[in-house]
Amino acid sequence: MARRPSGPPAGPAPLPSKEELRRFLRAATGRVGKTEIARHFGLSTDQRPALRDLLRSLKEDGSVAPAGRRGVAAPGRLPEMAVVEVFGTDPDGDPLARPVSWPEGSGRPPLVLMRPERPGQPALAPGERVLARLKYIGAGRYEGRTFKRIGSAAPLRILGVYEHGRIEPTDRRQRADWTVPEHERHGAEPGEIVLAEPLPARALGPRPARVVERLGRVDDARAVSLICIHTHGIPDRFPPEALAEAEAARAVPLDGREDLRGVPLVTIDGEDARDFDDAVFAERDGDGWRVLVAIADVAHYVRPGSALDREARERGNSVYFPDRAVPMLPEALSNGWCSLKPREDRGCLFVEMRFDASGKKTGHRFGRGLMRSAARLTYEQAQAAMDAGTDPDGVPAGGMPALNGAFRALLAAREERGTLDLEMPERRVLLDEAGRVTAVVPRARLDAHRLIEEFMVAANVCAAEELERRRQPCMYRVHDQPSAEKLEGLRQFLETFSISLPPAGQVHPRSFSHALSIVRGRPEERLVHEAVLRGQSQAAYHPENIGHFGLALQRYAHFTSPIRRYADLVVHRALISGLRLGPDGLGEAEAERLPDIAEHITRTERRAAAAERDAVDRYLAAHMAHRIGNHFDARVSGVTRFGLFVTLDENGASGIVPLGSLPDDRWTEDEGGRALVGRRTGLRFTLGQAVEARLAQADPRTGSLVFHVLGGAGSPASGGGRGRGAARAAPGRGPRRRS
Incomplete structure (x- = not known):
């Protein structure tokens, strides 16, 4: 002021x-x-x-x-010094905390972003409490710096494996075992996954706990996803009233809707897709293209204030594991009335878009319709048809070539716009009929995937534009440009590969695309892709628009997946209100809560991403457990003062090489943390360096892998030496694409 x-x-x-x-x-x-x-x-x-x-x-x-x-x-502000408790970390690994004392009825407590008080200060772990100096930084957030460590609050629940009177936690952040008195085990048997709660204890000695729930055998094939669900606090049981509302759902009538049942819309999804919420159609329109994107009408079934709505908002999104999904909506809707199954009538919201030959949009219109999918295609089927220039079974003549033609036009416009296209291979866990891992392979990245992505991006842009034009509230999908701090760190890293970035203020998504093109096909390609990804800000939801840096778009909203994302349902309701398409639109009370909803669903999305990565790590550890002692081609993917991280070329598995397993030397990080150097031997391990690694330990319970380095340019021929103890593995790479 x-x-x-x-x-x-x-x-x-x-x-x-x-x-x-x-x-x-x-x-x-x-x-x-x-x-x-x-x-x-x-x-x-x-x-x-x-x-x-x-x-x-x-x-x-x-x-x-x-x-x-x-x-x-101002009311609701925290004092300059307060006790806060760490509850997690942000994408950069920095601790996130909440005030321990917060008045009831004052809404959600503010977020505190903890920063180290001094270089080299030990990291704060979840559950730890500190007296922190606080500085308000706006938007209900504070920056905190540790003044004094107070201790750790006992976890409200302990998830672990019961073994003869003790519990071994499955969360790698909890290092201590818990003892279980005989009268508190409640029937738990050795090898069972259990939920327990702490019991009062003396200050010294093992901490006791009581078993409150038995969840199944740790050697059960479904144990991995079960552990991840409970570790990350993902709600996986619907309340009876929400289930009752879903079971009462019936077919959508045509009344007042546009009849699209004669349009041969098709769904294109993964072979293992569990719900189908978008369908597409394209045809020639003069020199350009007419494209129709139809989306399941979830708003018809999930009304504001209903039990279904409260549960969907709390979950925020669906979560997908290799062996199961934890849906945002009950199965009667997610796999039933809201799933665009072939040859079945379904309600939809649709956007009709027109593009010229260069892929520039010339117009669009939204509506509410009744559709009937002509075919359900997998990405592989769609790709084969695109390659052959033909139509799969169930698709009318010319349907697939028209979709391909429209896609090529949109792709040209995307390239002209200059977006950031990170080709990070997503890992796919293959399971046999018994649920055991048979392989972990990169998920194929086909033009058929990109076709759907381009159509969905175009539809999402139209949704944001339409809501702005009609002056309606909007849940934007925003992506800020990289911070100056991240940009400088990335600049220094890329300079080691003779890659430069423009000065601050002149960086554009195509700047990063150019850097990636330089390393295409080179050994360090994956490492540079990961560094560029980590150098970006994280996308988020917000009712205020700041644009989407990665897609090089001025306005963007999620519209195309309301079965699995609450943000899309909010956008649907706003469109229904703005276009006067029915009484089930966005109400004034809900519109006022959009800032809180945006913050909440951003957190649930990141929680889901962490749980999905965690599951892949644990499945990988289970898959690798029988290969202890084997040698693998790998690359150094991280350098720290306590050792190296390596990533295997074969399947992307990542693990730690403890400092104690390296040859006896005084090992130090070089300036910038891009190499580990032995002062006496002169040996040097640098980021991206090819090495041969031997698997020393694999723990499926925590998803951790430990390797010893055997060879590589500039590295010792043998990894013998002072091997002492195990260390925790780094979180896995390969996040899902979440524009």
């Missing part, structure tokens, strides 16, 4: 109004006192009593809150 004009005063400045004082406190970064307020508003000493009365009045109506001995702050 700007100060009032300075200069020779003609007399005392007027006392600020209540609203002026509220605005000043909201803009302040923390506690302020009467002196700061008086100075800001140019008040005299004689006006102090009146200022005190004004502040007292604002305290009484809740407009300001006491802060410290004599200060005040």
Whole structure:
């Protein structure tokens, strides 16, 4: 807030109004006192009593809150020092915390982004409590720096494997075992996965716990996803009232809808897809193309304020594991009335788009319809048809060539726009009929995948544009450009490969695409792709638009997957309201809650991504457990002061090489952390370096892998030496594509 004009005063400045004082406190970064307020508003000493009365009045109506001995702050603000508890980490590994004390009825507690007080300070672990210096940074968030470590709060629940009177946690962040008194095991047998809760204990000695739920055998093939569901706190049971609402669903009537049943729309999904929420059609339109994208009408079934709506919002999104899905909606909807099954009538929201020959959009319109999918195609079937220029069974003549032609036009427009296209191979876990891992392979990246992606991106852009045009609230999918700090770190890393980036302020998505093109086909390609990915900001949901940097788009919203993403359901409701397509649109009360909803579903999306990566890591560890002692071609993918991380060429498995397993030497990180150097031997391990690695340990319970380095350019011929103990594996790579 700007100060009032300075200069020779003609007399005392007027006392600020209540609203002026509220605005000043909201803009302040923390506690302020009467002196700061008086100075800001140019008040005299004689006006102090009146200022005190004004502040007292604002305290009484809740407009300001006491802060410290004599200060005040905007309501809901944390003090400059507070006890916070770490509950997780952000994508960069920095701790996230919440205040331990937060008044009931005050909404969701603010988020504290913890920063190290000094270089080399030990990292904070989930559950740890610290007294932190806090600085308000806006949007209900604080930056925190540790002043004093207080200790760890006992976890509310412990997930682990029961073994003869003790529990071995499955969460790699919990290092201590728990003891279970005989009368508290409640029938648990050795080798069972259990949920337990802590019992009161003395300060010293093992910590006791009681078993509260038995979840199944750890050697069961379905144990991996079960562990991940509980480790990450993913809701996996629907309340009875939500199930009852889903079971009561019936077919959508044609009343008031546009009849699209004569349009040969097709769904194109993975072979293992469990729900079909989008269908596509294309045809020639003069020199350009007419494209229709139809999306399941979830809003017809999931009404605001219903039990289904409350549960879908709480889950935020579906979560997919190799052996099961945890859906956002009950199966009666997700695999039933909301799934666009072939040759069955389904309600839909659709967007009809027209593009010229160069892929530039010339117009669009939205509607609510009744459709009937002509065919359900897999990506492989669609790709074969695209390659052959023919149509698969069930697709009318010319349907697939028209889809391919429209896709090529949109692809040309995308390349002209200059988007960031990271080709990170997603790992696919193959299971046999018994649920055991047979292989972990890269998931194929076909033009058929890109076809659907381009059509969905175009539809999402239209949704954001339509809502803006009609002045409706919108749940944007936003992606900020990289921070200056991340950009500088990436710049230094790329310089080791003789790759340069433009100056700050001139970086465009095509800058990164150019860097990736330089290393295409080179040994360090994967490493550079991962570094560029880590150098980006994370996409998020927000009702305020800042654009989508990665896609080089000014406005973007998720519209195309309402079965599995709550954000898309919100966008559907906003379109229904704006286009007056029915009574089940976005209400005023829900629109006011969009900031909180956006923050919540952003967190649930990241929770789902972490759980899915965790599952792949654990499946990989189970798959690798019988290969202990085998040698693998690998590359150094991380360098730390406590060892190396390596990634196998064969399947992308990542694990740690403990410092103690390297030859006896004084190992130090070089400046920038891109190499580990032996001071005595001169041996050097650098990022991207090819090495031969021997698998030393594999723990399916935690998903951790430990390797010893055997060879590689500039590395020792043997990894013998001082092998002492195991270390935890790094989180796996290969995230799902989430634009």
